[in-house]
Amino acid sequence: MRQVSVAPGPLQVGEYVVRKYELSDAQALVDAVTESHEHLEPWMPWIKFEPQSVVQREVLISTWSEAWDDRTEFVMGIFLGDRVIGGTGLHFRGDIKTVEIGYWLHVDFLGRGIASQVAGALTELAFATWLEIDTVEIHHSESNIASGKVPLRLGFKHVRTFRNQIPEAPGENGVGYHWAMKREM
DSSP: OOOOSSOOOOEEETTEEEEEOOGGGHHHHHHHHHHTHHHHTTTOGGGGGOSOOHHHHHHHHHHHHHHHHHTSEEEEEEEETTEEEEEEEEEOOSSTTEEEEEEEEOGGGTTSSHHHHHHHHHHHHHHHHOTTOOEEEEEEETTOHHHHHHHHHHTOEEEEEEEOSSOSSTTOOSEEEEEEEEOOO
């Protein structure tokens, strides 16, 4: 299991705070996902497990917290005050020196550049915090045009197009894009 040297702290990104979920965030997370279900359904494979109760969310947050404490994955919420307006994370799924950024937004907060701001801040954090990381990646389905705008805006390079045998979410067309940004030497 891969792990990095330190866990990230909370980030202030404009008026938003990006931080680790706490058990007390369970209801706000339930609300955000429930209110955005229709918007998220085409793109997020995990939506098939929805709706979840507050107790189920608490279990999930506990699981994420264990991974956080082990420094093997960092799942975070995007908050405006106490309101969950999205989710993000730094995931160690690929090559040993690579971290992947994922993101989703509450339906009421689309089109404001929040995903780009957050992904940009997380990219900077990854390079500034972990010397062992030399590449940050973003992956998305070809059919998810909005998600594809984020790495493009941030200056990521398209490095690979791949075909999935079975799309993971209903809106996916079976073609995925991988984008990468390398650490500046």
